[in-house]
Amino acid sequence: MKPLKKFGFLWSYSLLAVIVGSYYLGGPAWTFAGVVYAYGVLPLLDAVFGKDRSNVASEDYEQVLNDRYFDVLVYSFVYLQYSLLIWGCWVLVFEPLTVLQQLRLIVSIGVFSGTIINIAHELGHRSSRFAQVHAKLALLSVSYMHFLIEHNRGHHVHVATPLDPATARKNQSLYAFWWQTLVGSYRSAWRIEKRLLAKAGHPVWSSHNNMLWFAGLPVLLAVALTAGFSLAAGQIAWIVPLFFAGQSLVGILLLESVNYIEHYGITRREIAPGKYERVNPLHSWNAGQFISNLVLFQLQRHSDHHAYAARPYQVLRHFDESPQLPFGYPLMILMAMLPPLWFRLMNPRLEAWQARACSSEEILKTVRQFA
Template sequence: MSLFKKFAFLWSYSLLAVIVGTYYLFGPDWVVAGILYTYIVIPLLDLVSGNDRTNVSRDRYDVVVNDSYFDALVYSFVYLHYALIAWGCYVLIAGGLTVWQQLGLIYSIGIFGGGIINVAHELGHRSSSTAQFHAKAALLSVCYMHFIIEHNRGHHVHVATPVDPATAKKNQTLYAFWMQTLVGSYRSAWQIEKRLIQRQGYAVWSRHNDMLWFAGLPILFGTFLTVEFGFWVGYIPWIVPIFFFSQSLIAILLLESVNYIEHYGITRREVSPGQFERVNPLHSWNASQLISNLVLFQLQRHSDHHAYAARPYQVLRHFDEAPQLPFGYALMILISYIPPLWFRLMNPRLERWQARAFRAEEIARAVKQFA
């Protein structure tokens, strides 16, 4: 990895700088700056900067993996998000914002919260207790703690199969997918946790059930925020819980929109009843736009992540063979909000992928037959 790219990951802080900086530099009318930056500026920067298809060389792999600089970046975001939530509460109470300005600020912070789920996603795949703690703390801040159960033990096992609630089907709209994944992922996480604690000999409705903690802790934190700011102003500031749970919902829907575009229509071949081929770089949509990948800690190199879930973000690889999205995630999310436009753009690409996968399957069968 070049020194330029290493320090270019500092661009990941840009959204936070935009949200807070524009408020103090230009006033409350610019609380929508985070929205404009995400959905207009970043796609334009992607267009200007082009694609990044470079990979870390084998001889540099260990050095880059063990560089604590990359860890410091992702860990810092957990604390910054809690600070941003506290700052948001303060501005919403004392800033004299109009209703539209309040909505703009809440939505901007919610977008940053979507990035926090990505940070939790990165840390949640690491085995250390420190990483696991910070992953759960990050998910607590957006009321999505069951994600760490379902994503690691559910989605990564069943991705690109009919039983995965986080894999969108061909011609399924984003809005139908939201219902599928929000309900299905929670149900899956509950069943996974239920089986785990029953194997350990504990009752489902007991303190050993993480799902119960994951449901209660965000409510307790929202209550804590409300009480603390209530002591400060001398009344119950209802804007605080409205803000906290609203930014959480925005973050969750943003995360699930990313799931939609990452796995739209992709399926793995069923090799025997209920058994599917191993996940490989053909089984996720990827995007190589430079700025988007810097902001998202290379989440767009999603195929490599699914093939090697423990691989840290800084060494995720680009594969030319992986199906490629035409734009970075931000613009693709906007397109997904308009189903006819999404289908027109993505279905031909999906059909080309399906034909390619079918040809690969035919070749594999032929090789096996004459081996």
């Protein structure tokens, strides 16, 4: 991997730097800077720097795969997330912000919280206990711990089929999808956990049920933060639980917006009743924009991730054959918030993909290439 790209991943810290730095340099009027940066500045940088189609050379693969530098980056975000939560509580409790400025700060921090779910996503696919604990800590901070169960055991199994609540249907709006995935994914996680408990011989209503822990731990964290800052302020700090819930909600909706644009309308062929073709790199939308890929740890190379879920972010590959989004994720999320614009932009691309996917010869050729 070229040094420019390797050290370019340090750009992932830029959102955090903007949120905190703009507050101290510009004051309370700049509490919305994180949102402006993520959805205004990053798309402009994507346009300036263009796309990155480079892949790690085969002779460098093992070296890049085992380079601890890339691990330090993702693990550091878990600790930075909790530091940001504490900083946000401090500013909201002790700084003289207006209600509008408080709301803007909560949303800005919520945008960063959306990226921490991406970190949990990366770590949650790793088998080590260390990685799994950090993935759970990351998801705890945004009240979305059941994601670890549903994403690995549900979404990756059923993606691009009617069984997957995190796959958007053609002509389904982002807002309808939010309801589908929030409710459906939780139900799916509960069913998966119930099945695992039955297999292990444990009752559902017991301390062995991770779903019960995942529901209670975020509440305990919110209570602990509220109690700590209430003691420091000498009065009940009601803004703290509102902040914790607000930033969690923003982060969750951003994560599910990413799911929407990654899988919009893509379907796998049903090769037998209830059985679908194997997931391959044709089954997710991708974006090759250089800057947003650095910020998102190459999440936009999503097809390779679904085809090979255990592949760490630094060695994910770009394939021209995968369906491509016209812009990076930040701009695509904004477009998804305007359904008529989204349908006008994406439906022709989806229909072109469907026409191409109808060719069995083309699919088999592509799958063999990616194997």
